[in-house]
Amino acid sequence: MDPMPKTLKALSWLTGALLIAALYMVWIYAPREAVMGDVQRVFYFHVAVGWVGMLAFLATAAAGVIYLLRGELRWDRLALSSVEIGVVFILVNIVTGSIWARAVWGTWWTWDPRLVTATIMELIYVAYLMLRQGIDDPNRRARFGAVYGIFGFISVPITFLSIRLLRTIHPVVFGGESTVDGSFNMEPEMLQAFMFSLLTFTFVFVTLLWHRFRLQTRTEQLEQRKMSALSE
Amino acid sequence: MFAIVWKDMAAELRSRELLGAMLVFALLVILIFNFALELSLRTMETVTAGVLWVTFTFAGTLGLNRSMSIEKDRGCLDGLLLAPVDRSALYFGKALGNLIFMFIVEAIVLPIFSMLYGVNLFNPMLLVVILLGSLGYVAVGTLLASMAVQARTRDVLLPILLFPIVLPIVVAAVKASNGILQGFAMAEIWPWLNIMIAYDVIFVAVAFMVFDYVVEE
Numbered sequence: 437m438d439p440m441p442k443t444l445k446a447l448s449w450l451t452g453a454l455l456i457a458a459l460y461m462v463w464i465y466a467p468r469e470a471v472m473g474d475v476q477r478v479f480y481f482h483v484a485v486g487w488v489g490m491l492a493f494l495a496t497a498a499a500g501v502i503y504l505l506r507g508e509l510r511w512d513r514l515a516l517s518s519v520e521i522g523v524v525f526i527l528v529n530i531v532t533g534s535i536w537a538r539a540v541w542g543t544w545w546t547w548d549p550r551l552v553t554a555t556i557m558e559l560i561y562v563a564y565l566m567l568r569q570g571i572d573d574p575n576r577r578a579r580f581g582a583v584y585g586i587f588g589f590i591s592v593p594i595t596f597l598s599i600r601l602l603r604t605i606h607p608v609v610f611g612g613e614s615t616v617d618g619s620f621n622m623e624p625e626m627l628q629a630f631m632f633s634l635l636t637f638t639f640v641f642v643t644l645l646w647h648r649f650r651l652q653t654r655t656e657q658l659e660q661r662k663m664s665a666l667s668e
Numbered sequence: 669m670f671a672i673v674w675k676d677m678a679a680e681l682r683s684r685e686l687l688g689a690m691l692v693f694a695l696l697v698i699l700i701f702n703f704a705l706e707l708s709l710r711t712m713e714t715v716t717a718g719v720l721w722v723t724f725t726f727a728g729t730l731g732l733n734r735s736m737s738i739e740k741d742r743g744c745l746d747g748l749l750l751a752p753v754d755r756s757a758l759y760f761g762k763a764l765g766n767l768i769f770m771f772i773v774e775a776i777v778l779p780i781f782s783m784l785y786g787v788n789l790f791n792p793m794l795l796v797v798i799l800l801g802s803l804g805y806v807a808v809g810t811l812l813a814s815m816a817v818q819a820r821t822r823d824v825l826l827p828i829l830l831f832p833i834v835l836p837i838v839v840a841a842v843k844a845s846n847g848i849l850q851g852f853a854m855a856e857i858w859p860w861l862n863i864m865i866a867y868d869v870i871f872v873a874v875a876f877m878v879f880d881y882v883v884e885e
Contacts, residue, residue: 504881560832567829570819579881580815586878587808587833590870594836598863 444646451636451643458629458636466629475539478532480630484637486529486554491641492522493561497589500582512578513656515585516568517648519561521641526558553596560588574656672748672761673768676735680769686734690773694727698781712785717845720781720789721801721838724774725831728805731769733826735762736813745814749883759879763810770802793848793857800864801841804871805834811875814882837867 462480469476495518503511533551534544545551564584571577622630680686701719739745739762748758782789809830816826844860 504878556832556835563828563832566821567815567819567825570821570825572820576818579884580818583811583815583878583882584829586874587812587871590874591833591836594863594867594870595839598836598839598860 440650444643444650447639447643447646451639454636454639458633461629461632466626467623469626472540475536478536480633481637482529482532482536483630484633485525485532487634488637488641489522489526489529489557491638492518492525492645493557493585493589493592495645496522496561496564496585500585503578503582509574509578509656510653512574512581513652514645514649515578515581517645517652519564519585520648521644523558523561523565525641526554526561530554530558549596553592556595557588557592560591564588669753669757669761669764672758673765676762676765677768679738686731687769687772689734690727690731690769691776693730694723694773694777695780697723697726698777698784712787713850714846716781716785716787716789716849717842720777720845721842723777724770724798724802725805725834725838727773727777728770728802728809729827729830731773732766732806732809732813732830733816733823735766735769736810736817737822740817745883755880755883756876758883759810759876762814763806763875766810767802767806770806774798774802787849789849791848794845797841797844797848797861797864800861800868801837804837804864804868807868807872807875808834811879811882814879837864840864840867 458480462477466477466480468474496515499511499515499518503509503515530551533554537546538544564581567584568577568581571580698719701722705715705719739748749755778789781787809826812829812833813826816822816829819825840860840863844857844864847857847860
């Protein structure tokens with residue numbers, strides 16, 4: 437049993453502190469948005485968790501490619517850990533978006549490109565987890581996971597592009613003059629809070645990923661011991 | 669590669685179980701849609717493309733699952749893997765076989781659909797869309813089906829794996845078909861065709877690259 441690395445311990449504390457600071461930035465430091473009111477504050481977390489979700493799925497696809505090239509099971513453990521985090525964060529992303537939409541658009545859900553793409557992405561990675569559940573052989577599970585992770589990651593941008601051709605009402609915060617409901621110009625304090633929130637959640641991602649990766653390693657060690665104990 | 673296509677065709681010719689099932693299933697889907705949506709001539713115009721593609725997608729899943737589980741069940745896949753050919757030939761052989769089955773089903777469903785609902789579906793552009801759509805669908809489907817049949821939950825797994833990944837091509841195909849059937853200008857249809865072409869190229873290439881890992885023992 438290897439003890440928790442010092443770096444990880446420090447990282448966990450740092451992430452916790454950052455999270456508290458982020459709460460302060462979002463709730464107190466950032467000014468109240470004039471039109472939408474306090475519900476606009478959901479945006480800081482909404483975008484940040486969405487970003488983490490994407491990052492997680494990118495990490496999965498990358499780990500999948502490396503696994504296929506090298507055949508080392510630890511890359512597969514990384515891919516799995518990353519998918520689980522991504523699924524949770526995209527779910528949070530969808531839920532927070534829904535709360536905001538209820539207040540600003542007046543509906544929990546619309547069939548908007550971004551919303552649909554996020555949902556499809558969520559479904560792809562839930563399917564990924566189901567695929568893994570159905571396979572017992574670890575090497576085969578890793579290979580199939582890698583292949584599906586790569587497929588899923590390629591499919592998502594095309595989905596986005598294809599639905600984007602329809603029409604979007606989702607606000608675009610950066611780049612481009614957007615006139616749809618819910619767009620706003622950011623005050624400097626808002627931008628700072630937003631950037632800080634992005635940074636914080638990136639730390640949250642790395643910390644969780646590391647912990648989850650260690651857990652997965654332990655789980656597999658335990659499996660192996662159980663197998664060898666039973667076969668004696 | 670052609671030997672595999674030939675083998676699939678010959679087996680099908682003798683048993684006729686796959687095509688028969690796909691066809692009856694496709695007709696049933698159309699029938700259900702008829703009642704579910706209360707299709708009338710007025711609503712038909714806007715939903716034809718959708719109904720058509722849902723039918724192809726569902727019937728295709730049935731075919732893909734069957735085509736791969738035959739290989740798996742009787743140990744044929746292992747036999748094929750032992751053959752001194754490139755693994756990619758296996759993939760393209762199976763994919764081509766599936767594509768041909770899909771085309772046959774489509775070739776029978778289209779005239780029946782035109783007859784039942786009085787819409788003329790024999791538009792050369794529509795055929796191009798169906799060709800592109802089926803190609804992408806089968807390219808992804810063949811690969812995912814060969815993964816799904818090796819899992820414990822294989823019968824329920826394929827649609828769950830397949831549908832979210834093929835969504836972009838189905839969306840593009842429905843939109844393009846709809847545009848063609850409603851007589852939109854080509855300028856409005858091209859973006860959808862471009863997406864389909866891009867999807868086909870990307871996924872055929874990726875599937876070709878990773879197929880080795882899927883069948884490897």
